[in-house]
Amino acid sequence: MPNAFDTSIFKSYDVRGIVGSQLTPEVAYLIGRAFVQALGRTNICIGRDMRPSGEAMLEALTRGATDAGADVTQIGLISTDALYFAVGHYGFDGGMMITASHNPAEYNGLKFCREQAQAISLDTGLGEVRDLAVSGAFTDAKRKGTVSHREVLDDFGRHCVSFIRDPAKVKPYTIAIDAGNGMAGLTVPYVFKYLPQVKVVPLFFELDGTFPNHPASPIEDENKLDLRRAVLERHCDLGAAFDGDADRMFIVDERGGFPDGSIVTAAVGVATLKKYPGSKILYNLICSRSVPEAIEKHGGIPVRSQVGHSLIKPEMREQNIPFGGEHSGHFYFRENWFADSGMIALMQCLDLFSEEGETITEAIAPYNTRFRSGEINTKVADADAKMREIAARFSDGTIDHLDGVTVEYPNWWLNVRKSNTEPLLRLNVEGDTKELMERGRDAALAVIAG
Known part of the structure; x- marks a missing residue:
């Protein structure tokens, strides 16, 4: 019996609606039922963020998964990186996280992984889950799955x-942490109790999926004010x-500056090399040349890699790379099953900062x-045509197509690529001086808007 819903x-990489x-x-x-049947899962865990709709979603997903024959362990209110940890650490063969990450309050969604916290995307299983959920071609399970709970x-x-x-060598820092009423408000105390010398100044730690203070999307500077x-x-x-689901992390320096994801990638990369000298470190092509x-x-x-976790995680696994970072x-x-974690990145920053500089x-x-x-x-009608125009306009630079169009010059570079989910072009420009960056940015935007 086919099911009609908005596919x-x-x-x-996930479900959002x-x-x-x-x-x-x-x-x-x-x-929930399709996830278990399509991917042959038998023993999964399910967690949720603080959004008000999460409880009803958790109950429904659990019913679907157990009707399909899987045993379900509910791990309660959790961050996405803690769900990945649970799947890897306790040996579940799948996990579902109920979250819409940084999206506004009216949204919820789902992130999925298989054993060893391997994320699934449309190409690696999520498409099959969708098609089975729509077709309703469910088979009766030999037995109904059980439900248990775990902290x-x-x-x-x-x-x-x-x-x-060496946690004892972390300096007695005072750190303000803004959870944005998201899941870090719950997870931070569990982590920092092992760093008693660090004083945490908590901002918006109350779990509230209506986000009364500011959007839980710290990539935008206005949400870090x-x-x-x-x-x-x-x-x-x-x-x-x-x-919101506490898998991404951004820092603010002691002067109130906003170092971006590139700076954190470099810092965590250096911290990683202190533990694993001579190893490979992955960075996506939007990161700074620094x-x-x-x-x-x-x-x-x-x-150097393309943007996006569904490409980065398999590449890291294949090449046994201990750390990878993105500008986002x-x-x-x-050592975290190649999964992402903002909290672990913060730990490695504290490790490095305690050693380097006052x-x-x-x-x-x-x-x-x-x-x-x-x-x-920028919203565009024909992203591919615009990317061809960019390549033509900047044909005197070194061009590559690893992800969109990257144009490199000795003192500045730009990348323009398509969004996976919307009719958008995403532009990133970097220059050795502010003037070079602004000139390149404005020239590229003139092509995109023209």
Whole structure:
């Protein structure tokens, strides 16, 4: 019996939709059942973020999964990186996380993984889940699955701190942490109890999926203004901001500056090389040129990759790379089943900063040497045509097509690529001087808007 629902909720890497119209408990039931049957799962865990619709979704997913014959362990309110940890650490063969990450309050969604916390995308299983949920061609399970509950955050906290070479050597920092009313408000205390010398100044730790203070999307600087104020007023050594499901992390330095994901990638890359000398470190091609420079300077081998976790995680697995970072605040760790974790990235930053420089700005100064535009999104009618125009306009540079169009010059570069989910072009520009960056940015935008 076919089921009619809006299949546009299935995105490249996850499910996202508006609660009540696109995403209902009925749809969640179908997805839970299809996930187990299509991918042959037998023993899965399910967690959720703080969004009000999460409880009904959890109940519906659990019914669907157990009707399909899988045993379900509910791990309760959790961050996405803690769900990945649970799947890897306890040996589940699948996991479903109920979250819409940084999306506004009216949304909810699902992130999925198989054994060893391997994420699934439309190409690697999610398409089959969608098609089975729509067709309703479910087979009757030989037995109904069981439901149990497990507390995982204690073990998760210990796991995160294990990425610091010697926790006792972390300086007695004062850190403001902005959870944005998201899941970091729950997970931070479980981690920092193992770093008693660090004082945490909490901002918006109350779990509230209506996001009463600001959107839980710290990639936008305006959503870090409360954190900046707290760092400056409380004379903190640094600040950290997490998104809604707490898998992404951004830092604020002691002067209230906003070092971007590239700077954190370089810092965590260097910290990783102190643990694993001479290893490969992966960075996506939007990261600053300062990233491969820092990796090489510290004896590592930089590996340049496309953007997006479904491409990065398999590449890291294949080449046994201990760390990979993205400009967007996603950081991936081999000793974390190659899954991303903002919290582990923060731990490794504390490890490095405690050793290098008196202040955070001093510690990151070697990697903070250029000027970046940040990601500029523009709606376009024909993204492919615009990318061809960019390649033609900047044909005197060195061009490659690893991901969209990258044009390199000696003192600046640009990349323009398509969004996976919307009719957008994403532009990133970096220059050795602010003037070079702005000139390149404006020239590229003139082509895109023209």
